[in-house]
Amino acid sequence: xxxxxxxxxxxxxxxxxxxxxxxxxxxxxxxxxxxxxxxxxxxxxxxxxxxxxxxxxxxxxxxxxxxxxxxxxxxxxxxxxxxxxxxxxxxxxxxxxxxxxxxxxxxxxxxxxxxxxxxxxxxxxxxxxxxxxxxxxxxxxxxxxxxxxxxxxxxxxxxxxxxxxxxxxxxxxxxxxxxxxxxxxxxxxxxxxxxxxxxxxxxxxxxxxxxxxxxxxxxxxxxxxxxxxxx
Numbered sequence: 001x002x003x004x005x006x007x008x009x010x011x012x013x014x015x016x017x018x019x020x021x022x023x024x025x026x027x028x029x030x031x032x033x034x035x036x037x038x039x040x041x042x043x044x045x046x047x048x049x050x051x052x053x054x055x056x057x058x059x060x061x062x063x064x065x066x067x068x069x070x071x072x073x074x075x076x077x078x079x080x081x082x083x084x085x086x087x088x089x090x091x092x093x094x095x096x097x098x099x100x101x102x103x104x105x106x107x108x109x110x111x112x113x114x115x116x117x118x119x120x121x122x123x124x125x126x127x128x129x130x131x132x133x134x135x136x137x138x139x140x141x142x143x144x145x146x147x148x149x150x151x152x153x154x155x156x157x158x159x160x161x162x163x164x165x166x167x168x169x170x171x172x173x174x175x176x177x178x179x180x181x182x183x184x185x186x187x188x189x190x191x192x193x194x195x196x197x198x199x200x201x202x203x204x205x206x207x208x209x210x211x212x213x214x215x216x217x218x219x220x221x222x223x224x225x226x227x228x229x230x231x
Contacts, residue, residue, distance in 0.1 A: 004068060020044065021176055025175065034053040034056040038087075039059060039069045040102075042082070059087040104120060105130070107196070123156070127157075131156060138170065149212055158209055165213045180206060
């Protein structure tokens with residue numbers, strides 16, 4: 001799919017491609033409501049619409065990304081809704097059958113919130129500045145039986161993500177993996193990553209993973225799936 005991209009908007013890369021592969025394998029039900037967190041150019045959101053989703057919402061904190069995704073949706077004549085802001089706030093009262101998430105996950109020496117284009121990748125000292133709140137809130141964003149597909153680097157702690165999702169009432173497993181060479185951002189942080197033990201000396205590749213989280217289906221006769229400890 002041909003996509004326009006404004007300067008400073010995150011370009012679809014290996015993590016985007018890996019999420020598309022996971023989404024294809026998951027087989028979106030016709031008529032599904034989909035949320036794309038960190039939509040960027042709208043690549044994943046538009047792929048979901050083409051795969052049969054009835055309604056897709058893309059959310060991004062970047063105004064340029066929001067404008068870009070809207071432009072690409074118009075270019076391809078697809079009914080994408082795009083919202084500006086933090087997805088955990090702007091769609092907090094909505095529920096989705098599928099959530100796609102490609103959040104920032106690159107460990108950064110500066111623990112402060114990133115600005116400019118770096119908002120698309122910088123995620124605090126351990127890379128989990130956005131991953132932790134997503135794991136904590138995902139159960140509430142999904143319909144019973146709904147699915148999360150989220151991509152991040154193995155440097156950020158795959159077991160941590162799996163544990164957090166499970167602790168919040170979801171099933172969770174790794175469904176896609178891919179080893180890729182460091183890109184420009186990671187190459188520029190090798191000293192920092194080695195110093196903090198995030199990579200081995202001489203390591204120049206990282207593994208990307210797609211984690212699938214499933215909110216349990218509504219149990220027959222019980223009032224609905226609930227988060228552990230909610231009663």
